[in-house]
Amino acid sequence: MTLVKEAPVRPAGKRPAAPAAGRRGRRRENLAGYLFMSPWIAGFLLLTAGPMIASLYYAFTSYNLFTPPRWVGLDNFTTMFQDPRWQKSVEVTLKYVVVATPLKLLLALGVALLLAQKRRGQGLYRAAFYMPSLIGASVSVGFVWRALFSDDAVVDRTQKIFGFDVGGWIGNPDYVLYSLVALSIWQFGAPMVIFLAGLKQVPQELYEAAEVDGAGPLRRFWNITLPMISPVLFFNVLLESIHAFQVFGSAYVVSDTRCGPADATLVYTCYLYQKGFKEAQMGFASAMAWTLVIAVALVTAVLFWSQKKWVHYEEAAK
């Protein structure tokens, strides 16, 4: 506890001269701190940092898991960029990110606006809308989704009532990705909760003043709510896009492990998995993984850069 409290307080310059006894005490405290942290540090080094460094090395090798990795330089990357299936996986993933993220956030914000108002049974509504986020990542929901969007299932029958007869979405390469988008949107609970928190922070007097000036609800939303919650919006956009780039479970389950039909749900991680664990091309898979890391970092950087233009941080807000 002391360790955490002390760190930011200390001035950037020299350490304050402490009596020998105090220094010893602090060292002992530090030691205790590190000791308590050691399981995490060990886990980080062994399970995260170690494998990451290894995979960075493998990205430049040809490695089939059995024979020792053979250094091939940039070969994996050049083959990757020319590989039509890799290109397809990039295309599918981008499509998914671009469609799913905004729709999900839109819905999350919409519902958050409704739930921000004081109503009876508010807690119940909030829990109900949040629920899908808790179970959404599970394999069983993937199966449920498969059942919902199959030929002659609920979705198919419903759309037929409205005159759209496309058969089930799952078997149709033109539609199946949108069933994944729907699954993602359905799990809007987490960003919704964050939006709710943001909405609570907006000072009521701003609305009151605007109302006095005769601003309608739309105007109030546009000129007050949106700028005031823009930091939260930024946070959600960032988090959700990063998540969307890493989509795997739903694509894998809904397509019955094949990321298809016709590679229509071959999202990036799905192809990475196939390369690594089905075809045992760990070098190639590692190169793919690092390319994804770099791509996500770039997207993050662009978002951070763009926030200057649209994210509004109120100086006085606490």
Next chain:
Amino acid sequence: MGTSRNVERRTILRVAGASAAAVGLGATAACGGDSGSGDGTVTLRYAWWGGEPRTIAIKKTIALFEKKYPKIKIKPEFTDYEAFWEKFQTQASGGNPPDVFQNAVGFLRKYDKRGVLLDLKTQADAGNLSLEGFRNGVLANGQVDGKQIGIPVGANTMALVIDLKAFKKAGVEAKFGWTWDEYFDALQTIQDKVKIAGDTGYFSIMYLYDLYLRQNGKAFFTDSDLGFTEDDLTQWWEDGYKRVRSGLVADPKKVEQVKPKSALSAGLAASEFTWDNFSIRYEGEGESDYGLAPIPTTDGKDTGQYLGSLMLSAFSGTKHPKEVAQFIDFMVHDPEAGKIMGYDRGILATTEQYDAFTPTDPNNKGVKAYEEEVAKAGVLGKITPHPSGADVIEAAFLRIGGEVAQGKTKPADAAKALFSEAKAAFAG
């Protein structure tokens, strides 16, 4: 003794993740021959893939084995086919695969090349395993470059499973020696009279294309390459796509959605090519009655068929090669074990087991009758162990064939893609 040191070193290496070295060490452990050091029970890990009925049956055979060999304990591991090979690959690369496991012809060379498989000939020579009594020469299925790296547990061959009611209603008869033209005519009649597609999608099944190639003097695989040309495949897929368009072959969009159920048992089509021992599943899945019909031919005689089989293989680095051999011997020769397994993994491979089991239900009877008829027709050729990478190519063939069926890839481009993926798979 070298044993304990080996174990220690292996443990350390495994922790360090130096898998390749572990495989090498595995080989030395096998040479050391440290079987049954006499201090009591030995535990073997036994892994297989398959559905629930197989698992129940295998567990019964394990219980029987443990009763007869009280000093050997068996630890079962099982999953479905896809998960099995993913898991196996990881285990094997870490030097920790199961001692005994189910295997198939598409994986023999792959794992032999990587030094994972034990040559069981040495154990046979030592008298721990009998290589006698295998029917129709199926023992050869487990041989690669003079080594015996798989012991067949059953034999099966490709067949056409048909919806008997639909065929009857359409008034078509499937007979030995019928040609492809006759088969496609039959599909047309079924479509006209029963209003369903005739076939579920024959052109993405690698093993069927293999038969077609064999009928034409070629084969899917040579020892190290593909045994056909891009033009051959383009033609095959062009014909296939034409038949999807005309409705002779079931709509791939629908086939996709009934999975894991088969399109045949879902009533989307009237026939499906598959291994004969798989036919048992349809009866449970579907509403109709199903039967086995002969493979169409090019010349009215040769079907190109051979006996494939599931096998048992052992890990080259097992610490108990003797017990492993005894266990495999029991599993393939013991009449009681054969009686329990039935034809789940194909017609029982050895005479002892074949004679011990008499099928009573119509499904198993059908499989038996079919294989006897095929054997009698004298059409059976020899199987060649597939080159390393065959498993990846089979998956690619199914996937790319599916793209053709969906109209997402032109046959010529698809054939080109398969050849390019095959090249990468062989090199891997």
